[in-house]
Amino acid sequence: GDSVTQMEGPVTLSEEAFLTINCTYTATGYPSLFWYVQYPGEGLQLLLKATKADDKGSNKGFEATYRKETTSFHLEKGSVQVSDSAVYFCALSDDNTDKLIFGTGTRLQVFP
Amino acid sequence: NAGVTQTPKFRILKIGQSMTLQCTQDMNHNYMYWYRQDPGMGLKLIYYSVGAGITDKGEVPNGYNVSRSTTEDFPLRLELAAPSQTSVYFCASVSGNQPQHFGDGTRLSIL
Numbered sequence: 001g002d003s004v005t006q007m008e009g010p011v012t013l014s015e016e017a018f019l020t021i022n023c024t025y026t027a028t029g030y031p032s033l034f035w036y037v038q039y040p041g042e043g044l045q046l047l048l049k050a051t052k053a054d055d056k057g058s059n060k061g062f063e064a065t066y067r068k069e070t071t072s073f074h075l076e077k078g079s080v081q082v083s084d085s086a087v088y089f090c091a092l093s094d095d096n097t098d099k100l101i102f103g104t105g106t107r108l109q110v111f112p
Numbered sequence: 113n114a115g116v117t118q119t120p121k122f123r124i125l126k127i128g129q130s131m132t133l134q135c136t137q138d139m140n141h142n143y144m145y146w147y148r149q150d151p152g153m154g155l156k157l158i159y160y161s162v163g164a165g166i167t168d169k170g171e172v173p174n175g176y177n178v179s180r181s182t183t184e185d186f187p188l189r190l191e192l193a194a195p196s197q198t199s200v201y202f203c204a205s206v207s208g209n210q211p212q213h214f215g216d217g218t219r220l221s222i223l
Contacts, residue, residue: 004154034211043202043214044155089154098143098206099170102154 002027006090006103013080013110021075021106023064023090031092033057033066033073034100038087047075047088080110114138118203118215125193125222133188133218135203141213143206144186145170146178148199149217155202161186193222 007022025033032051036044048057053068062077073090090103119134137144142163147155147170157170161180175197177189186205190197200219204212 036214043216044204045214046211049211098212099145099157099160100155100204100212102147102156104152104154 002031002092002094002101004090004092004101004103006088006106008104009087009107011106011108013108015082015110015112016079017110019075019077019080019084019108021088021090021108023073023075023103025071025073025090025092027071027092029094031094033064034091034093035062035064035073035075036089036091036102038089038105040086044089080108082110082112084108085110116203116205116213116215118201118218120218121216122219123221125190125220127193127195127222129193130189130191131193133190133201133203133220135186135188135215136184137186137203137205137213138184139205139207139213140183141205141207142183144180145204145206145212146176146186146188147202147204148172148197149202150199158188158201195222198222 004025034049035047037047048059050057050066056065064075087105087107089105091100116137145160146158149155156172159178161167200217203215206212
């Protein structure tokens, strides 16, 4: 079945460092891909999405490009802030039912 | 516009007790979902519904039941609470090609 694999955390960075969180997927169809963010004590919020190959999703300085050839959707940010500390989930959606399949999440900790 | 509302936010149950986690959305979304999030893990789909009167099992449905009598409401029922059901539960909804909207979660502990 479809699945999502993302790098284990925690990822610990200093403020203004470059961030990459890897995400790869397996899917039989043509899923949409998402990054969700979960701040402490809160629910999940959509960070960005891409619906087809070579699409780039971006929001709040974060970017991810839908790479069909490598089945990847890596999350990047050029300069992280302390306020970016959260858990980040990569996910794909089933074509027919919009069911989301999540990765296990990657905790990001940014220190001043 | 409240979005997806879950109640309660926190609950402690004894083993064998039952309870219903409430979820309601005011966006007229057809699709609704229940997930559980265990510590250090991603979200696992429990049940989902594609419209009023229609429900289907997700990845981890055992020990749970759902109903969807209206478009707005999608309650999740635990009949005989077990320690393995200690988790954070999230409800979500979606319509069309939009991303899923999540509630703030219900933190459930079973002792």
